[in-house]
Structure formats: C-alpha cells, structure tokens
Amino acid sequence: MVPIQQCVVTAEQMRQIEGRLFAAGMPVAALMEKVAQRITTWLEDHFDLRIYPRIGVVAGPGHNGGDALVVARELHSRGYDVRVYAPLAKFKDLTQAHAEYIKHLGILWAESLAALADCDLLVDGLFGFGLERPIEGAIATDVEQINQWSQPVVSIDLPSGLHTDSGNVLGTAIRASHTLCLGLWKRGCFQDSALPLLGRVHLIDFDIPWSDIEAVLGQRPQVGRITAAIAREGLPLPRLANTHKYRVGHLLLVAGSQTYSGAALLAGLGARASGVGMVTLAVPASLKASPDGLPTRGLDDSVPRTPDGAIAQLPDSMDLESYDVIACGPGLSLAANACVQRVIATPSPLLLDADGLNILATLTPIPALKQRSAPTLLTPHPGEFKRLFKGLEAPDWPGSQAQAAAHYSQAIVVLKGARTVIAHPRGHLWLTPDSTPALARGGSGDILTGLLGGLAAQKVVGGAAASHDLALMNAALSGVWWHAQAGRAAAAVHSELGVDPLTLLHHLTPTLVREMADAQP
Ligand SMILES: NC(=O)C1=CN([C@@H]2O[C@H](COP(=O)(O)OP(=O)(O)OC[C@H]3O[C@@H](n4cnc5c(N)ncnc54)[C@H](O)[C@@H]3O)[C@@H](O)[C@H]2O)[C@@H](O)CC1
Numbered sequence: 001m002v003p004i005q006q007c008v009v010t011a012e013q014m015r016q017i018e019g020r021l022f023a024a025g026m027p028v029a030a031l032m033e034k035v036a037q038r039i040t041t042w043l044e045d046h047f048d049l050r051i052y053p054r055i056g057v058v059a060g061p062g063h064n065g066g067d068a069l070v071v072a073r074e075l076h077s078r079g080y081d082v083r084v085y086a087p088l089a090k091f092k093d094l095t096q097a098h099a100e101y102i103k104h105l106g107i108l109w110a111e112s113l114a115a116l117a118d119c120d121l122l123v124d125g126l127f128g129f130g131l132e133r134p135i136e137g138a139i140a141t142d143v144e145q146i147n148q149w150s151q152p153v154v155s156i157d158l159p160s161g162l163h164t165d166s167g168n169v170l171g172t173a174i175r176a177s178h179t180l181c182l183g184l185w186k187r188g189c190f191q192d193s194a195l196p197l198l199g200r201v202h203l204i205d206f207d208i209p210w211s212d213i214e215a216v217l218g219q220r221p222q223v224g225r226i227t228a229a230i231a232r233e234g235l236p237l238p239r240l241a242n243t244h245k246y247r248v249g250h251l252l253l254v255a256g257s258q259t260y261s262g263a264a265l266l267a268g269l270g271a272r273a274s275g276v277g278m279v280t281l282a283v284p285a286s287l288k289a290s291p292d293g294l295p296t297r298g299l300d301d302s303v304p305r306t307p308d309g310a311i312a313q314l315p316d317s318m319d320l321e322s323y324d325v326i327a328c329g330p331g332l333s334l335a336a337n338a339c340v341q342r343v344i345a346t347p348s349p350l351l352l353d354a355d356g357l358n359i360l361a362t363l364t365p366i367p368a369l370k371q372r373s374a375p376t377l378l379t380p381h382p383g384e385f386k387r388l389f390k391g392l393e394a395p396d397w398p399g400s401q402a403q404a405a406a407h408y409s410q411a412i413v414v415l416k417g418a419r420t421v422i423a424h425p426r427g428h429l430w431l432t433p434d435s436t437p438a439l440a441r442g443g444s445g446d447i448l449t450g451l452l453g454g455l456a457a458q459k460v461v462g463g464a465a466a467s468h469d470l471a472l473m474n475a476a477l478s479g480v481w482w483h484a485q486a487g488r489a490a491a492a493v494h495s496e497l498g499v500d501p502l503t504l505l506h507h508l509t510p511t512l513v514r515e516m517a518d519a520q521p
C-alpha cells in the first residue's frame with residue numbers, strides 16, 4: 001500500500017476513484033458531509049474565531065459549491081458570522097438542497113460580492129475539478145475583485161479557475177493563500193503555472209480505501225510525490241560502525257574552466273556536504289588551489305588545455321573506472337568536448353549536468369547514451385532540456401516531457417524547475433512537493449550536481465552493477481528533496497533574496513539533521 005501523501009491524480013482519475021466509492025454504496029451526500037466537516041475543522045484550527053469572526057463563502061453550482069455550503073453551515077454552528085455569495089443561480093441538486101437549508105438557518109445570503117468585502121477570511125468554493133471551460137463574464141469580474149482584496153482566501157480542492165491537470169488558468173483564477181486539496185493530490189498542484197495561485201497547499205484526507213486508489217492508479221502508481229519518508233529511505237544512512245572512507249564512495253567530479261571557476265568549487269562543496277568518502281575534483285591546473293581545502297586533483301600543465309582554460313582531455317593515466325560515480329559538467333565550457341566524450345564512453349555510473357549536457361547535445365546524444373553499459377543521470381534545466389531533447393518539450397507538462405526524455409534516452413532525467421520532476425526510463429515519475437524561488441540563482445544547480453554525485457557514489461559503492469540504476473534513482477530522489485528543503489530553511493532565515501550558494505551550502509547539514517530527527521519515533 002502506498003501512503004496517501006505519495007499519490008497524485010488527474011481529474012479523470014479522481015472522478016473514477018469517486019465513482020467507485022459511490023458505486024460501492026457510499027452516499028454522495030455523506031461523502032460531501034464528511035469532507036466538509038474536515039475542511040471546517042481545518043479552518044477552525046488555522047483561523048481562530050476570535051481573530052477571524054466574519055467568514056465569506058463563495059459557492060459555485062457544482063459539488064465544490066456544495067462542499068462550500070456545508071462548510072458555511074458548520075462554521076455558522078461553531079459561532080462564526082458567515083455570509084454566503086453564489087454568483088450562479090442554478091445548482092446541482094445536492095448543492096441546491098444545501099442552499100435552501102442555509103437560507104432556512106438565516107445565514108446571510110448576499111445578492112452581490114460586495115457584501116463580503118469586510119469579511120476577515122474568504123472560502124473559495126466556486127469550482128473544483130469539474131471546471132470545464134474558461135471563467136468569463138460576471139463571475140470573472142467577481143474573481144478579479146476577490147484577488148484585489150487583502151484578506152486570506154482558502155480554496156477548496158483547487159483555486160477556482162485552475163485546470164486540475166495542467167495547472168493552467170482557464171480565463172481567470174482565484175489567488176489563494178491556502179489550497180485544501182481534497183482526498184488526493186491533484187497534478188495541477190505541481191505545475192509551475194499554478195504555483196503563484198496555490199498559496200500553501202494541504203491535503204485533506206477523507207479515508208479513500210486503498211483498494212479503490214489501486215484499482216485506478218495501479219499497485220505502484222506511475223506518478224508519485226516525493227515524501228520525507230521516500231527521501232530519507234534513499235539516503236546512505238545509517239553507516240556501518242566499522243566503515244572507512246573508501247567504503248562510503250569515491251566521486252570523480254569533472255568540472256570548471258578558467259572562465260567558469262566558481263561552478264567547480266560549488267559542485268565540490270555540494271559533494272562534500274553529501275558526506276561522500278572521497279571527492280576527486282578534476283579541474284584545469286589553474287584552479288587547483290582550492291580555497292576551501294577540498295581534495296582536488298588539478299590537471300598537470302602538460303595536459304592540453306583549450307584556449308579558454310578548459311580541460312581539453314583527461315590524462316590517459318587517469319583510471320576513470322576506479323571511481324564509483326563520475327559527475328561531469330559544471331563550468332566546463334563548450335570546449336571540453338573530448339573530455340565529455342571520454343566520460344560518456346567510460347562504463348561507470350555517470351551524472352551529466354550543465355556543459356556536460358550542452359556538449360552531449362552537439363554529439364548524437366541518444367545513441368551515445370543508449371550505448372552506455374552503466375546508468376546515466378541527466379540534470380537539465382528547461383533550456384538544456386530543449387537543446388538535448390528537441391521536440392520532446394511538446395507534451396503539456398514537465399512531467400510528461402521528462403518521462404518521454406527518460407524513455408527515449410534510457411537515462412534518469414531530473415528536469416529542474418520551480419518544482420523539479422524526476423523520471424525513470426521505466427516510466428516512473430516523481431514530483432517535488434515544495435521548494436522555494438530563493439533557489440532561482442546561479443550556483444544552486446552546481447551544488448545540486450555535487451550533492452547528487454556524492455549521494456550516488458555512496459549508494460553505488462560495493463553494490464553489484466545491477467543495483468547501480470536504483471542507487472542513482474534513490475540519490476536523485478533524496479538529493480532533489482534535500483536541496484529544496486535546505487533552500488526553504490535558508491530562505492526562512494535569510495529571506496528569498498538572501499540564499500546565495502554559500503548560504504544554501506551552510507543549510508544542507510542542519511536541514512538533514514532536523515529531517516532525520518523528525519523521523520525518530
Ligand atoms: N462528489 C462528491 O461527493 C465529492 C465531491 N467533491 C467536490 O466536488 C468537486 C467536483 O464537483 P463537480 O464535479 O460538481 O464540479 P465543480 O463543482 O468543480 O464544478 C462543476 C459545475 O460547474 C459548472 N461549470 C464548469 N465550468 C464552468 C465555468 N467556466 N463557468 C460556469 N460554470 C461552470 C458545471 O456545469 C458544473 O455545474 C470537487 O472539486 C470537490 O470540491 C469532494 O468533496 C469529494 C466528494
């Protein structure tokens with residue numbers, strides 16, 4: 001059984017799951033009642049009656065509106081001063097019944113949105129996953145008015161106006177401060193276009209039986225949300241009490257050029273934060289004196305260098321197969337072509353990033369990757385993705401793009417974005433639950449490369465070749481999640497503008513310590 005927090009559905013999948021519950025005998029009205037009770041309790045816990053006495057509820061024609069009306073009734077019975085506004089006169093039957101009872105109770109039924117202007121909190125129950133066309137006309141005007149007001153807005157299921165799957169705005173959409181996703185996470189909650197409108201997201205569980213989820217999503221759902229438990233499982237912890245540095249991974253990091261020296265250093269520091277036993281940093285000789293005491297292997301002056309100071313070729317004497325994992329790319333510049341070709345040809349687990357990917361894009365990338373006998377992890381941002389996988393950016397969302405690219409290249413694809421997605425060639429897709437725009441900054445990605453490489457080396461070391469693919473996947477899940485959590489922790493202390501790469505690095509270890517402590521029983 002997969003934990004509920006890990007499941008992500010489309011509108012159609014949610015409809016099928018609900019349909020199974022109703023077919024099995026759960027009355028529609030009873031389910032709405034149960035869900036709305038849980039929403040009400042959440043609201044009461046988060047918006048104290050003494051501070052938020054007046055609550056405005058905006059209800060639509062369908063069952064999202066029905067949920068909202070039950071919430072209105074329950075808030076009223078718990079002592080809140082509730083006002084309801086429903087811009088459409090026509091309701092589904094169950095919603096209509098709740099509307100009549102609301103009026104019977106004497107709850108204020110407003111004729112216009114203006115009556116809700118001085119409420120302390122608004123509840124948005126206009127549309128949920130049944131929104132099927134753009135919001136237009138008078139309702140659009142109402143939505144825009146709500147967005148101009150300053151009180152917090154809690155959206156039921158989704159901010160009204162967002163498409164459940166694509167996260168795109170249909171016409172116009174509510175800008176929520178909180179979104180209470182009902183039953184299962186909806187795919188739209190992980191889309192870049194939806195992020196500015198979702199506010200903080202919470203799942204309201206209503207005890208959907210696993211058998212019904214499994215019947216629709218399968219025993220191992222193809223799409224998963226990375227939970228803290230998944231991320232912790234993938235970490236190379238605990239260590240054996242009698243281990244030593246060569247048993248906890250040796251990473252070769254090929255990075256840097258005269259022009260881009262910082263990238264190599266940041267990737268090296270990211271690797272160091274991963275706890276990996278040994279890092280060999282292969283950089284041009286001019287970068288050899290690392291200011292941070294990293295064990296670097298600067299290439300000898302006799303090794304050919306490109307005019308801009310990039311590594312023209314790794315020395316023949318260097319046994320690339322002796323490392324557990326090779327990570328290659330940050331700050332290499334496009335001149336390091338031969339060097340990248342050599343690491344691709346080496347039968348070791350490989351992580352390619354930045355110029356490693358840009359150089360790969362100039363080769364015949366897909367055959368080059370498919371010929372590899374060891375697993376590959378690619379970490380493109382959208383620009384690198386486009387260069388590498390021309391045409392595969394067509395599917396409607398980053399998850400499908402990454403899945404298509406992973407299938408096509410037979411590599412694990414970490415497509416970086418506001419919510420990074422991770423796809424495995426066998427089809428599984430993982431979504432990052434939360435992150436921070438503080439990470440939108442040069443250097444964040446270099447740190448991630450080092451972190452992933454270091455984690456991968458620790459997972460790969462001593463394992464049979466057949467286990468290396470899983471080792472890379474686990475490293476990707478844990479590393480992406482750890483990096484995002486550290487970014488959030490850093491932003492909480494230093495603001496979204498204050499998370500420069502070194503600040504991010506300083507938060508990696510404390511974040512790990514806190515997350516591991518949270519897992520203690
Ligand atoms: N069925 C149930 O018992 C449960 C339903 N739930 C709630 O039900 C929601 C889904 O309910 P529905 O399927 O009724 O769908 P919605 O309530 O999301 O909206 C559908 C209604 O809106 C109309 N509509 C769609 N787009 C419109 C537009 N642009 N302008 C004007 N009208 C438009 C449709 O004709 C339909 O009447 C979920 O989001 C959730 O809030 C959940 O509480 C779980 C339980």
Ligand SMILES: [K+]
Pocket residue numbers: 064124125126127128155156157158159160
């Ligand atoms: K809504």
